[in-house]
Amino acid sequence: MNKFVVLRDGYGETQLIVKEKDTETQSFLEVLPFESIIEVKGTVLSRPKGMENKNQKTGEIEVSVEKFRVVNKARDNLPFNIREFQKAKEPLRMQYRYLDLRFPIMQQNLRLRSKLLMKMREFLINNHFIDVETPTLFKATPGGAQEFIVPTQFPGQFYSLVQSPQQFKQMLMAGAIDRYFQIARCYRDEGVRSDRQPEFTQLDIELSFTNVDSVIKLIEDLLQYSWPQSFDPIPMRFQKMSYEEAMENYGSDKPDVRFDYKVKNCTDLFKINTKLASEENFGAYFISFPKEHANLSKQIKDSLQTSGNKYERAKLIQSKIVSTSEWLNKIGKLLTTQLASRFVEEYKIQDESVLFLAYGNKDEVLSLLGKVRLEYVNFLENLGMTIRKKGNHFLWVVDFPLFELSENSNKLQCVHHPFTAPHPDDMSDLETNPLKVRSLAYDLVMNGQEIGGGSIRIHDPALQKRILEKLNIETDSMQHILDMLGSGCPPHGGIALGLDRFLSVLLNTASIRDVIAFPKNFDGRDPLSGAPSSISEEEQRLYHIKSVLSPKKK
Structure with a gap:
């Protein structure tokens, strides 16, 4: 029976076929470790009709092996295999980066990087x-x-x-x-x-x-x-926005404009409550999400509250608006019933929507809601919803x-x-x-x-x-x-x-x-060599890092 082998290099994969009569090569391949370097000579053939692989660039051909030579046999039991399923954890792949670079995705990324820099x-x-x-x-x-x-x-x-x-x-x-x-x-x-x-x-x-x-x-x-x-x-000319506009509408100086939910200013309503507005540089802002994007689970609510707790001068209120009348009671603790009603009417707050409101120091309020905006949309998209527009x-x-x-x-x-x-x-x-x-x-x-x-x-x-x-x-x-x-x-x-x-x-x-071909890990270390590392006392003296006291004369 013919034996099939996949040969991989930095440019892709090619199927080899070892004929049934070549028992020596077939036997050798059965024990040859993966990732070994081999040299093959053979004839390029069209694959039999109906057996083409449309998902592979070389899926219409195969190479009939005539000569086979092992250039460098890999050792048995490498730290991990080059396969997408059951992929090794990143720390192990970083430690053996020269193996990790063999993954097709890393090959594609680094080759595209090279071409892009050349064009620049x-x-x-x-x-x-x-x-x-x-x-x-x-x-x-x-x-x-x-x-x-x-x-x-x-x-x-x-x-x-x-x-x-x-x-x-x-x-x-x-x-x-x-x-x-x-x-x-x-x-x-x-x-x-x-x-x-x-x-x-x-x-x-x-x-x-x-x-x-x-x-x-x-x-x-x-x-x-x-x-x-x-x-x-991409468009010939890009959108332009002032820093002030970016902060006011998105709560960020690097706004994600792939979705439209913006931060809205409701400071004037809250300023009427003079006790609330006593903070210097006071601001009150909110973001609302309609019924189709309303999913304020305990998980995301706790996560957003943790983010909010990092801001000392901004208070976050988050709520699923089951009904506007119910929410009026909640916001009524901050505003009068009349002002709360104005808020609902003026900003067209809908039943079954989700609303995030923050008040306090304006700079912290905007920064907080900017983070809430991104974190909530990330949560929705992880649930399978499509919020962001496609493209760059x-x-x-x-x-x-x-x-x-x-x-x-x-x-x-x-x-x-x-x-x-x-x-x-x-x-x-x-x-x-x-x-x-x-x-x-x-x-x-x-x-x-x-x-x-x-x-x-x-x-x-x-x-x-x-x-x-x-x-x-x-x-x-x-x-x-x-x-x-x-x-x-x-x-x-x-x-x-x-x-x-x-x-x-x-x-x-x-x-x-x-x-990046050889990046540092989360600790800022080089996983391949273990750097940074210690140096000898002699080198420390050379660079005046460590002084050596002369022995006292008796």
Whole structure:
């Protein structure tokens, strides 16, 4: 009887047929471990009629084996098999990533990543951008994310791994490299999440004599050019929304616009209750879902309440409106019966709907309802309901605040970074009311995930110095930037696209680890090698991490 074998490589699978008379090869295949490397020579044949496999690219042919050779026999009992059913848990697959990479989905993801990056390079080079490599060892940057520190042989002195090439690309602008790009490695010593890694890759772009609209158009054209043909096309121009509008309607600065349920402002009704509205910056908002999307089970109600408990200055009320008269009694504890009736009538609250209401500090209320909006829709979709529109939906969020208050110190901190230019229309508020100042910053959002961000930069050294002072950043630590701007640096701006997150959203993967060849795990460790690891005492002395006391003379 003929024996059939499936040969797999990085491009797909092909069926081999070993003839009945070739008993030696058949016997050998019966004991040959899976994942062994083999070499086959044979004749390509059409499969018999009716035996084609339409689900396989090579399903219409098979190879009749004439010569068979084992190049490298795999050991018995590998940690896991390359099969989709009963797939090994992620920690084990991460530990043996070289095996995990053999899964067809990982092959597809990494090959698409390579093609996409090639098209992006091609577009930028054709548009006169210059690919420039910048250092990863740099000076610690104040006012940003936590950085990785690198010991040196200079006592008490350290490098840091760059969070991004931000300062270098601005210096390139001063150096007349007027159109720069780089596929850059970046590092942040922050907690690992499904959409975040301690080392990541971004497409970094900067150009001189530009403005917000020009950068936006450049990225839209770039994505059009590099967009994979196997995906549905995207619009030529993307939707644009102000930060204020995004927060007011979606409770998020990266709103998911694939579904329409928005946050609604009911502050005016609640302000009449002066006891409630005594909170400074008071706000009251709600979201309602109609009968067909009403399923407030105990599971989701408890989950949402847990989310709500994390907000100290916002109170969440969630309710299934069996009847509006019943709900009037509940809301009547907060409002008068007359005001509660106005609420039901004014906002057309329907029987059998679900309503989430939050009141208190406006910023916390909006943030809370933004999370409730997403978590509830995720719950409904896990039940099999279709809420979100299909396809990839892009959105530009613009006019971010320049400053915000730090939660810990209540001092000003930058929303993006300290080199972001203030909006020219708001310069009069810079000294008297800095929290009202908008910035010339913009984020690109895809399906509710931020995949890129940038800004027009400050090119005036006097303004840059004033911004650093308002942020309590010592200007001495940024003197190289001030000197650079004072050398005749042109106006400039740019953007960075987070390639790992972009690809993860595009391919709809559970984690960005699925689009990175060798990612770190949730603990920020390398599962393959066990890094970070300890170093010898000799190396510790070399890098002045550990000092050795000389023995005392007797």
